[in-house]
Amino acid sequence: MAEVNIPKRKSDEVLVRMVYSGKLAAMDTLIDRYYSLCFGICMAVLKDYDDASDACQNCFVNVFKNIGKFRGDGNFRSWVLTIARNESFSVLRQSKNRRENVYEKMEPALRSREDVPREVFLRIESSQVREVVETLPDKQRLAIKLRIDEGLSFKEIGQIIGSSEGASRVNYHHGIGKLKELLGA
Amino acid sequence: MIIWECIEAKGYLSAGVRGELSEPIKAELDRHVLDCSDCRGELELIEKLFVLRPATPLQLPLEIKKAVRLEFFEAETSYWRKLLPAAAVTTLLVSASLLDKVLFLPDISLLEQDFFVNVWPSEDYDLAGSLVLDDFSEESLNLLFEEIK
Structure with a gap:
């Protein structure tokens, strides 16, 4: 299990209680905390910038519209993941016929200025990887993207791709194995 | 010093690429990767995959907040909007009854x-x-x- 540095901050449960009592600032904090993760999931499923943005927006509208149904003892992150998954698959069903290669629209993220030379170098090599990733079965591709891009646990990945924790772990390792084989890594 | 098996080291690779590991774990992982070509190859692959991740649109959080507030505001307004006809009818009835009392007093003897x-x-x-x-x-x-x- 990866050890993660988490700065001290208000827990999700505390923020949810604050939202219950009408504090909009708490709602903003929860959005700031999870929009990136939510967008990452939507993007992994939909592979379209605009669709993913819409799905992400709808996800949060639904999260707060139904905040009364969220039980305080549950896991808010897991709840957001489930709603993001459902929104993404709902949009995917609607736009199945207009799927296109959206990677042209995408700007790969750079973490900081110091990373640029290394990132540029990796980006050139990554263009080849991108094509190969697209040849993977959906579950393996999703498992890899959600694990590497978003840092989700295998349990959370299973929740999104609709399989068990063990199966999502297998999907990830098979996918990585296949990529290594195809890329000669 | 911890002696890591590859299977354990591989579990930390993606978190390492995202910069989420504590210093001691990261140092241990670096040491393992240096000595293990298989894990080094996997780390390089994960780095390439990580570079491919899409950037989150800068405006997205603002758009989400706006959409959520709009939804909340609409929900609140529509609640009061539902009560508006009932309030109007009640006001009308009360006014009519007061007018009736004031203007149409019964015709009575002294x-x-x-x-x-x-x-x-x-x-x-x-x-x-x-x-x-x-x-x-x-x-x-x-x-x-x-x-x-």
């Missing part, structure tokens, strides 16, 4: 203009509702007799 006039409490229909003559002044009695005539 004697009956006293709202607190006493009537005879009786279960006999002929007597019930009769004025109590004992409390009347002489002048009122004369007026009453005039009306009866």
Whole structure:
């Protein structure tokens, strides 16, 4: 299990209680905390910038519209993941016929200025990887993207791709194995 | 010093690429990767995959907040909007009843203009509702007799 540095901050449960009592600032904090993760999931499923943005927006509208149904003892992150998954698959069903290669629209993220030379170098090599990733079965591709891009646990990945924790772990390792084989890594 | 198996080291690779590992774990992972070509190859692959991740649109959080607020505001407004017709009907009825009381007072004789006039409490229909003559002044009695005539 990866050890993660988490700065001290208000827990999700505390923020949810604050939202219950009408504090909009708490709602903003929860959005700031999870929009990136939510967008990452939507993007992994939909592979379209605009669709993913819409799905992400709808996800949060639904999260707060139904905040009364969220039980305080549950896991808010897991709840957001489930709603993001459902929104993404709902949009995917609607736009199945207009799927296109959206990677042209995408700007790969750079973490900081110091990373640029290394990132540029990796980006050139990554263009080849991108094509190969697209040849993977959906579950393996999703498992890899959600694990590497978003840092989700295998349990959370299973929740999104609709399989068990063990199966999502297998999907990830098979996918990585296949990529290594195809890329000669 | 921890001696890591590859399977354990591989579990930390993606978190390492995202910069989420604590210093001691990261140092240990780096040491393992340096000595293990298989894990090094996997780390390089994960780095390439990580570079491919899409950047989150800068405006997205603002758009989400706007959409959520709009939804909340609409929900609140529509709640009051639902109550508006009922409130309007109630106001109309109250106003109408007040107007009725003020403008359409019953046409009564001088004697009956006293709202607190006493009537005879009786279960006999002929007597019930009769004025109590004992409390009347002489002048009122004369007026009453005039009306009866």
